[in-house]
Amino acid sequence: MRAVVFENYGEFPSLTEVPKPEPGPGEVLLRVAGAGACHSDISVYRVFEEGQPGAQKPPFVLGHENAGWVESVGPGVSERVRVGAAYMVYGPIGCQHCRKCAAGLETYCENAATMPYLAVGLGRDGGMAEYMTVPERHLIPLGDADPVAAAPLADAGxxxxxxxxxxxxxxxxxxxxxxxxxxxxxxxxxxxxxxxxxxxxxxxxxxxxxxxxxxxxxxxxxxxxxxxxxxxxxxxxxxxxxxxxxxxxxxxxxxxxxxxxxxxxxxxxxxxxxxxxxxxxxxxxxxxxxxxxTYWGSVGELWEVVDMYKAGQIRPDIERFSMDDALEAYRKLEAGEVNGRAVVVP
Ligand code: NAD
Ligand code: ZN
The missing domain is CATH 3.40.50.720 (NAD(P)-binding Rossmann-like Domain)
Structure with missing residues (x-):
């Protein structure tokens, strides 16, 4: 499948072929509906250097603002997860064994220093791709709400x-x-x-x-x-x-x-x-x-953001880019030419 990959510190990402991922235990495979291009990605690939606080080791697929449809589920996933339904992705991934993670605030995981990555699209493969894997506990049901316009809410909301x-x-x-x-x-x-x-x-x-x-x-x-x-x-x-x-x-x-x-x-x-x-x-x-x-937010708060979106209180203003034009989204973001939020629709 095609994906936007951050390959080396200091370098603009590439649009390249990568293997389609397989969902592990407790994970789902999501067919990506939309992936927002966040300004932080520019810091990830242009600014951070190896070993600097915040730096995430390449290579990995960018995209930490995602929504999509469940394509298949890995071992042990609850029957409540519906194949084919649309979900929002909570991006931060903590250790699941500390008080911050227990409170749903995985951004402030007390064991972050020993975690292999911060989030989907930040150290772990993200959603600037046709498919991505996500731990099931990170899914928030979107119901009938449009998953493409919802994608940026994962961070920009x-x-x-x-x-x-x-x-x-x-x-x-x-x-x-x-x-x-x-x-x-x-x-x-x-x-x-x-x-x-x-x-x-x-x-x-x-x-x-x-x-x-x-x-x-x-x-x-x-x-x-x-x-x-x-x-x-x-x-x-x-x-x-x-x-x-x-x-x-x-x-x-x-x-x-x-x-x-x-x-x-x-x-x-x-x-x-x-x-x-x-x-x-x-x-x-x-x-x-x-x-x-302040840094990002909790999974419970993302449920509330999704509720506001469903109620029409948040209307993300998006500019769509096809996978062919995914790198153009980042070029425009760097140049300050994006209006609202750029969303790649694979
Ligand atoms: P963006 O590129 O979509 O928007 C930035 C806006 O700031 C643009 O409209 C630009 O014209 C404006 N701007 C730039 N310089 C300005 C100035 N001197 N005065 C007034 N306006 C100015 O960026 P974004 O994706 O909305 O991200 C905004 C910032 O937040 C970035 O630094 C990003 O890395 C950061 N961010 C932080 C978190 C967090 O958890 N703390 C999460 C996401 C993004
Ligand atoms: Zn933790």
């Missing part, structure tokens, strides 16, 4: 959902403001989740006008990325600043904007992995404000 849920206490009450920085795959869905889960006014910013227009269509007020950005954001909040800030870029300039825009007692979540830093001291930050980071 779950990650903002996890970050936003933690920040909701800061948005409790009237007259609250949430700021979303970076309106790509994660940010656009982040705006939709904020609108559905909170009564806050959502302010959103991106360097791309097209991305701002999409966020406006989803109910956000937008600000451009010019010199007066932080000032304009503060003006929109009546001078107080935003009660929560989600930085879906995480570069130096966006982390600075986040810190400059947060209210007293507010909360900044750095989600983007571009490595920007910000000084935190008594004098440099609003009183009693918080800065945190």
């Amino acid at each position: 779950l990650t903002p959902y996890h970050a936003i849920k933690q920040a909701l206490p800061h948005l409790d009450g009237g007259g609250r403001y949430a700021l979303v920085i970076g309106l790509g795959g994660l940010g656009q869905i982040g705006v939709q989740i904020l609108r559905a889960l909170s009564g806050a006014t959502v302010i959103a910013t991106d360097v791309k006008e097209e991305a701002r227009a999409r966020a406006e269509a989803n109910g956000a007020i937008t600000v451009g990325a010019g010199e007066r950005q932080a000032e304009q954001i503060r003006e929109l909040t009546g001078g107080r600043g935003a009660d929560t800030v989600f930085d879906f870029v995480g570069a130096g300039p966006t982390v600075s904007t986040a810190a400059a825009s947060v209210a007293q007692g507010g909360r900044v979540s750095v989600v983007g992995i571009a490595g920007g830093t910000h000084e935190f001291s008594f004098f440099t930050n609003p009183y009693e404000s918080y800065v945190t980071n």
Whole structure:
């Protein structure tokens, strides 16, 4: 079968022939319906070096945002798993023998350091292929919902959902403001989740006008990325600043904007992995404000994201690519030319 394979550190992936996988005990073989191309994949193949925290050893098939139909099941799989039915894939894979895994938060597995991989598409073969294998406990039934548009929700939906849920206490009450920085795959869905889960006014910013227009269509007020950005954001909040800030870029300039825009007692979540830093001291930050980071989410939260998708509260904006054009999806993602989320449909 054909697959997008990350072959060597620092190199663009290849579209190549690999053997069709066989499901092991407790696993299913999934015929992939869609695989989202996440910006983190670019860090995986371009930025990380061997031995660096976060680096996943090549070669493996990319794709950690997947949905598809069960083609066959391996030994010991429950009869509740229905062959032919559509499922969403929870990507992170922990040890299954620690308190974080027991809570469904396999992203924060306490034994991650001794696991052979982090997730499907991150060390283990992922879904940028015609078929993939998945542990059965990682399947969430989609019912009649479209599995192609659902695919990006496995990360571009779950990650903002996890970050936003933690920040909701800061948005409790009237007259609250949430700021979303970076309106790509994660940010656009982040705006939709904020609108559905909170009564806050959502302010959103991106360097791309097209991305701002999409966020406006989803109910956000937008600000451009010019010199007066932080000032304009503060003006929109009546001078107080935003009660929560989600930085879906995480570069130096966006982390600075986040810190400059947060209210007293507010909360900044750095989600983007571009490595920007910000000084935190008594004098440099609003009183009693918080800065945190966050990585992906739990399987239980992905069930909730799927429920929101089925209820029409999340509508992923996708650009489809055939397997022939899978590498073009990554080229466009690197060039900042993708609108919404690129999904490879094998
Ligand atoms: P994307 O490429 O789809 O979107 C990024 C957006 O940010 C684009 O619209 C771009 O125009 C905008 N942008 C870039 N620089 C900007 C700037 N200086 N100011 C304002 N906007 C700017 O990326 P994505 O897939 O949504 O991922 C976003 C980030 O989140 C990446 O760093 C990715 O690696 C990371 N990520 C983190 C997690 C996690 O668990 N923490 C999960 C998935 C992705
Ligand atoms: Zn674990």
